[in-house]
Amino acid sequence: MISRSQEILQKAQKGGYAVGAFNTNNLEITQAIIEAAEELKAPVIIQTTPSAIEYAGLEEIYTIVWTAIVNSKIPAVLHLDHGKDYEIVKRAIDIGYPSVMIDASILNFEENVHLVQRVVAYAHQHGVAVESEIGAIGLGEEGVREGSTLYTDPAQAAEFVRLTKVDSLGVSIGNAHGAPAREKINIELLKKIKSKVDIPLVLHGCSGLSVTDLHQAIKNGICKINIDTNIRKASIDAMREELKQNPNDYRAVLGEVKEKVKGVVKRYIKILGSDSKG
Numbered sequence: 001m002i003s004r005s006q007e008i009l010q011k012a013q014k015g016g017y018a019v020g021a022f023n024t025n026n027l028e029i030t031q032a033i034i035e036a037a038e039e040l041k042a043p044v045i046i047q048t049t050p051s052a053i054e055y056a057g058l059e060e061i062y063t064i065v066w067t068a069i070v071n072s073k074i075p076a077v078l079h080l081d082h083g084k085d086y087e088i089v090k091r092a093i094d095i096g097y098p099s100v101m102i103d104a105s106i107l108n109f110e111e112n113v114h115l116v117q118r119v120v121a122y123a124h125q126h127g128v129a130v131e132s133e134i135g136a137i138g139l140g141e142e143g144v145r146e147g148s149t150l151y152t153d154p155a156q157a158a159e160f161v162r163l164t165k166v167d168s169l170g171v172s173i174g175n176a177h178g179a180p181a182r183e184k185i186n187i188e189l190l191k192k193i194k195s196k197v198d199i200p201l202v203l204h205g206c207s208g209l210s211v212t213d214l215h216q217a218i219k220n221g222i223c224k225i226n227i228d229t230n231i232r233k234a235s236i237d238a239m240r241e242e243l244k245q246n247p248n249d250y251r252a253v254l255g256e257v258k259e260k261v262k263g264v265v266k267r268y269i270k271i272l273g274s275d276s277k278g
């Protein structure tokens with residue numbers, strides 16, 4: 001069922017668990033995410049990056065995910081992940097995304113604030129929630145190196161939220177996209193951010209984090225956990241395996257991808273504690 005990100009994230013914040021936000025590019029991954037969430041009665045966020053939109057087409061991917069959400073039995077939200085500029089965010093809002101991220105964390109503070117304020121004005125006018133990020137995580141979307149890590153400064157984060165009125169905030173505390181080795185998050189820094197910022201906090205780049213780190217992050221204020229790389233890995237592994245058994249049947253191959261991704265999503269839902277919360 002259609003839900004609002006503020007609603008499910010604020011509920012998670014109060015309940016001391018996190019909502020899983022899983023990336024999709026196509027029909028099978030979308031179905032896997034929804035079915036996993038339904039089987040565990042969990043609220044869920046299904047997100048598409050600009051590169052997913054480029055791959056599938058905006059109208060096509062929107063229709064696939066939106067239809068799955070409308071027909072689902074659990075609270076689910078379609079979210080634009082890592083919108084890089086005003087134009088892509090506006091396109092997503094105009095077609096019907098109820099939740100967007102503007103990721104201007106690569107810009108300096110003033111430019112970041114300015115762009116986010118512009119996005120928030122348009123989004124809120126249309127009843128759309130906005131996630132943004134302050135500080136920059138070292139590896140960008142899909143693990144591509146974009147620049148050096150800039151840890152979130154707690155006072156600056158508070159000022160950013162005050163100036164922009166964003167609905168949720170991504171933090172940089174040692175997390176990085178693409179499950180790099182030795183990824184380690186700074187829980188003390190997260191505690192300081194949490195003491196100054198009361199909106200839901202978001203953690204990107206979670207595929208490489210241990211269960212202990214995920215639990216610590218949630219205990220200290222993170223209520224949205226983003227997972228992409230482990231979905232990609234499970235998909236590729238499933239394709240390789242199934243191609244050996246069924247080299248001429250792409251439905252069998254994609255069906256196996258769906259099953260394996262469903263397993264990954266269910267595992268995370270249980271780790272995040274969002275099962276039975278939907």
Ligand code: G3H
Nearest residue numbers: 178204205207226228229
């Ligand atoms: O925005 C998406 C996430 O931050 C995914 O990070 O690829 O490390 O799971 P990940």
Ligand code: ZN
Nearest residue numbers: 177204205226
């Ligand atoms: Zn991310």
